[in-house]
Amino acid sequence: MSGVHRIWGAEISPYSIKVRSYFRYKDLPHEWIVRGPDNMAEYQKFSKLPLIPTVATPEGEGMQDSTPILEKTEARFPEPSIHPGDPVSAFVSALLEEFGDEWGNKWMFHLRWARPADQDSAAERIAATMAPGTSGDPLAEMARGIKDRMVNRVWFVGSNEQTAPQIEQSFQDGLDLLEAHLASRPYLFGGRPAFADFGLWGQVYNAWTDPTGKGWVEARPQVAAWCQRMLTPKSEGAFEPWSALEPTLLPLLAGQVGALFLPWSDANAKALAEGREEFSVELASGTWTQKPQKYHARSLAKLRERYAAVPDKSELDPVLERAGCLAWLQA
Numbered sequence: 240m241s242g243v244h245r246i247w248g249a250e251i252s253p254y255s256i257k258v259r260s261y262f263r264y265k266d267l268p269h270e271w272i273v274r275g276p277d278n279m280a281e282y283q284k285f286s287k288l289p290l291i292p293t294v295a296t297p298e299g300e301g302m303q304d305s306t307p308i309l310e311k312t313e314a315r316f317p318e319p320s321i322h323p324g325d326p327v328s329a330f331v332s333a334l335l336e337e338f339g340d341e342w343g344n345k346w347m348f349h350l351r352w353a354r355p356a357d358q359d360s361a362a363e364r365i366a367a368t369m370a371p372g373t374s375g376d377p378l379a380e381m382a383r384g385i386k387d388r389m390v391n392r393v394w395f396v397g398s399n400e401q402t403a404p405q406i407e408q409s410f411q412d413g414l415d416l417l418e419a420h421l422a423s424r425p426y427l428f429g430g431r432p433a434f435a436d437f438g439l440w441g442q443v444y445n446a447w448t449d450p451t452g453k454g455w456v457e458a459r460p461q462v463a464a465w466c467q468r469m470l471t472p473k474s475e476g477a478f479e480p481w482s483a484l485e486p487t488l489l490p491l492l493a494g495q496v497g498a499l500f501l502p503w504s505d506a507n508a509k510a511l512a513e514g515r516e517e518f519s520v521e522l523a524s525g526t527w528t529q530k531p532q533k534y535h536a537r538s539l540a541k542l543r544e545r546y547a548a549v550p551d552k553s554e555l556d557p558v559l560e561r562a563g564c565l566a567w568l569q570a
């Protein structure tokens with residue numbers, strides 16, 4: 240199909256719906272293909288890794304990894320831009336996009352596989368996409384297999400007995416902070432969606448599709464409305480200046496990014512560099528121990544490169560300093 244991007248993904252994959260929402264906002268013709276046995280061969284032609292989302296451009300190029308997918312597509316189709324014009328907001332938006340992908344994924348993934356009701360709900364939905372048309376006992380058996388496998392994989396995002404209460408508290412606090420911020424604007428940076436909205440929303444929306452996460456999100460009506468709005472985001476106005484955003488966005492940056500995500504990410508990267516099997520770090524929420532996660536070291540390096548590339552940091556640095564983020568980005 241000429242001029243049409245193809246996106247292989249799944250509703251239950253936060254990174255997939257993030258990319259689909261972006262294509263919807265940009266009004267780029269695209270076909271959403273739920274990855275499954277019928278389209279696996281075509282999907283594999285464009286996928287270096289067995290992950291979703293995968294995007295095939297109309298020219299036949301395969302793209303994976305949601306952040307570079309958005310960045311590459313944005314470079315080709317710059318309007319309407321997802322990057323606020325002022326340099327402070329633009330960097331904070333990129334930082335929150337990364338925070339959503341990396342830390343927000345801990346919220347979502349932990350909560351999805353922590354309690355039987357959520358485990359069953361997610362496993363059934365995954366089984367249904369893997370074997371469309373299957374029902375009854377065969378579907379239930381598949382779902383049981385998926386549940387067992389996934390429950391035993393929560394350690395992968397750092398969820399364990401010690402960290403579980405910290406992850407849940409961080410999610411509850413993050414939702415409260417988002418609720419306050421979204422009380423007076425439709426999107427994180429004002430009247431239109433920014434890079435940050437897509438990253439953070441993919442995770443929060445997916446949590447909302449699970450029974451426990453649904454209750455948590457719906458206890459915050461502004462966040463619930465944003466979850467719906469971001470399914471098909473539309474411009475409702477301009478980006479706001481940083482001065483208008485700061486009163487309610489700085490607390491999110493300080494309480495979640497500066498106090499938890501960046502120190503964790505730095506410790507994770509150091510542990511990988513030292514070839515450690517496990518690391519412990521003191522976060523504002525307590526001691527955090529886990530096996531290092533490879534992908535995150537690369538994304539922290541990218542974040543630091545992005546920070547280093549900001550030409551004039553005179554307005555940005557004091558904001559990052561107030562949020563407790565600066566030292567981690569300069570490292």
Ligand SMILES: N[C@@H](CCC(=O)N[C@@H](CS)C(=O)NCC(=O)O)C(=O)O
Pocket residue numbers: 251252253254255289290291292303304305306340
């Ligand atoms: N960093 C990647 C992460 C992609 C990812 O982890 N995708 C998950 C689903 S959310 C996946 O494909 N897992 C294996 C599978 O579903 O087969 C991105 O941003 O796209």
